[in-house]
Amino acid sequence: MEVKILSAKFDIEDGHKLEIAKQHGAYATIDKLFSMKPEEVIEEVRNSGLRGRGGAGFPAGVKWGFLPKGTGKPVYLAVNSDESEPATFKDRYILVKDPHMMIEGIIICSYAIGSHDTYIYIRGEYTSQVKALQAAIDEAYEAGYLGDKVAGHDFKLEVTVHRGAGAYVCGEETGLLESIEGKKGQPRAKPPFPAVAGLYGCPTIINNVQSIASLPFILEKGAEAYKVYGTEKSSGTHLFGISGHVEKPGMYELPLGLPLLEVVEKVAGGVWKGRKLKGVIPGGSSTPVLTPEEAKTVTLDYESMAEHKTMFGSGGIVVLDETVDMVKLVENLIYFYHHESCGQCTPCREGLGWMLKIIKKVVRGEGEISDIDLLSELCDNIEMKTVCVLSAACTMPVRSYLTKFRHEFDAYVSEGASTAEANQE
Amino acid sequence: MSDRSQLISTGEPFKFDQERDTEFERLIKRYPERESMILPALWLTQEQEGWISAEAIAYIADRIGTFASKVFECATFYTMYHLHPMGKYHICVCRTLSCWLRDKQAIVDYLRDEIGIEPGQKSEDGKFSLEEVECLGHCGTAPVVQINGEFHEEMDVEKLTALLAELN
Numbered sequence A: 001m002e003v004k005i006l007s008a009k010f011d012i013e014d015g016h017k018l019e020i021a022k023q024h025g026a027y028a029t030i031d032k033l034f035s036m037k038p039e040e041v042i043e044e045v046r047n048s049g050l051r052g053r054g055g056a057g058f059p060a061g062v063k064w065g066f067l068p069k070g071t072g073k074p075v076y077l078a079v080n081s082d083e084s085e086p087a088t089f090k091d092r093y094i095l096v097k098d099p100h101m102m103i104e105g106i107i108i109c110s111y112a113i114g115s116h117d118t119y120i121y122i123r124g125e126y127t128s129q130v131k132a133l134q135a136a137i138d139e140a141y142e143a144g145y146l147g148d149k150v151a152g153h154d155f156k157l158e159v160t161v162h163r164g165a166g167a168y169v170c171g172e173e174t175g176l177l178e179s180i181e182g183k184k185g186q187p188r189a190k191p192p193f194p195a196v197a198g199l200y201g202c203p204t205i206i207n208n209v210q211s212i213a214s215l216p217f218i219l220e221k222g223a224e225a226y227k228v229y230g231t232e233k234s235s236g237t238h239l240f241g242i243s244g245h246v247e248k249p250g251m252y253e254l255p256l257g258l259p260l261l262e263v264v265e266k267v268a269g270g271v272w273k274g275r276k277l278k279g280v281i282p283g284g285s286s287t288p289v290l291t292p293e294e295a296k297t298v299t300l301d302y303e304s305m306a307e308h309k310t311m312f313g314s315g316g317i318v319v320l321d322e323t324v325d326m327v328k329l330v331e332n333l334i335y336f337y338h339h340e341s342c343g344q345c346t347p348c349r350e351g352l353g354w355m356l357k358i359i360k361k362v363v364r365g366e367g368e369i370s371d372i373d374l375l376s377e378l379c380d381n382i383e384m385k386t387v388c389v390l391s392a393a394c395t396m397p398v399r400s401y402l403t404k405f406r407h408e409f410d411a412y413v414s415e416g417a418s419t420a421e422a423n424q425e
Numbered sequence B: 001m002s003d004r005s006q007l008i009s010t011g012e013p014f015k016f017d018q019e020r021d022t023e024f025e026r027l028i029k030r031y032p033e034r035e036s037m038i039l040p041a042l043w044l045t046q047e048q049e050g051w052i053s054a055e056a057i058a059y060i061a062d063r064i065g066t067f068a069s070k071v072f073e074c075a076t077f078y079t080m081y082h083l084h085p086m087g088k089y090h091i092c093v094c095r096t097l098s099c100w101l102r103d104k105q106a107i108v109d110y111l112r113d114e115i116g117i118e119p120g121q122k123s124e125d126g127k128f129s130l131e132e133v134e135c136l137g138h139c140g141t142a143p144v145v146q147i148n149g150e151f152h153e154e155m156d157v158e159k160l161t162a163l164l165a166e167l168n
Helices: A018-023 A030-035 A038-048 A060-065 A091-097 A099-113 A127-142 A173-180 A209-213 A215-221 A223-227 A260-267 A302-307 A326-340 A346-363 A369-382 A390-404 A406-414 A416-424 B018-028 B034-049 B054-064 B068-077 B097-101 B104-115 B157-167
Strands: A076-081 A117-122 A158-163 A204-208 A237-244 A250-255 A277-281 A316-321 B089-094 B128-133 B145-147 B150-152
Touching (some): A018 A099, A030 A215, A038 A215, A091 A127, A099 A215, A127 B150, A237 B097, A326 A346, A326 A390, A346 A369, A369 A390, A369 A406, B034 B054, B097 B104, B104 B157
Parallel strands (some): A237 A316, B089 B128
């Protein structure tokens, strides 16, 4: 089931080094790139159907098309390498194992959108990864792929790595921009969208690492070759991170559109310890959970996920076995999002804190049925009432557990402290 | 970690060493606006000293040409900046979803017992500090522990015992 497009060079010894990467085709598209017009590059990417791999799945070529023309302002590219959504751990493989594929992608994107300055925003926790990335960038400068004349062509490109310092919210596009500007990562109200007024008030495109790294293949082989993989509306391949209760957790590159349970079974070795499946989180912790029954019919693409009232998200699949206590899982989730709330909007800052207090009370065995209903009501009152979607990233999954596993919450209430105690043993 | 409301004064003036000074000058040319250097300068400070003092905040503000309050704001908003000295070995245990599912609690409990401190505290001899942190992005090799920035994956009590013996 696995394919090797993005991960083609991951297993090559020292494949992260420029010399070795070049032997395996790195920067091979640069001359072709400069023989094309920027609009032709955008057209090719649009035709490939490549969708943003950060989680939202917005078509990349279309996003680039939003840039206003002739503003006289510089255009910036920000590469989102914050990768902070729990259960997401794919981009760091690119940063460490094939950083030159991403740098080549940055050159392609920059040329297409007419940008001469890229900022790569990498999360602060990625300590060894940031070193690997910077080393590759230094190599690319040394070899003339970056700097005043990219590979000898009349095109200037500077690439700067900007380190975050521990804030989930900086994975949100405008939180990320604020952070580069030296501020707290508090997202901006939109519109204006970053394509119009982004970094330093200038037109800015923000793309995920994996989206950018997909570009060399698309340019080299063409949009049609990319569309060979995946489904009609969800084309190409994706780096999936499978974690939780499976025998073989890890990062796997797969074409989009495969049946989820078949992937769990054949690629990740199935539910561990011979246990039964209780649920699957399909694309990072903010995506609504699927029951085993729902999981039977879902495929790994944007459309199927939407049909099942969840989201494709970041491709971070979490498998839950029969022993998982959903009430405590929800406590873990709410704790995370409350901790990561930037504090800007009252419904999120106060509401998630309130939700945390309620779920803790339930876990202690002191909850009442009205508390469970209140949690549900809070979800409705918080969601979409804030500047960014961080609060919804908490309420959407919480609501799914409350709906699909309501009996577990009720059991905590009806059996009171005894359930809480039994669960601690 | 823990109390993020107070700045501690060392009573000594702070400045970048030669290496950090050079890096600061290299980086500042990369940004059209000087305030973009707030996060990088806080990182340089923490790399040099291990934490960020009141004097360092004032120095960074002065160096960039901005208000100390803006630097302080970032130093408190972003959780990885330390506003007081950590242990020689700063141990972070991931507490989020995938690590939680793979029993990160056993790791925390073991460290609490072995070192004798709660998450958020530092041992009396200054050797260890312990912190529970949010998702570290190593979910496929959970549970994960980060010690002074270095990742240790697929941790269990046995591996942790060996690791602590090494550090001791």
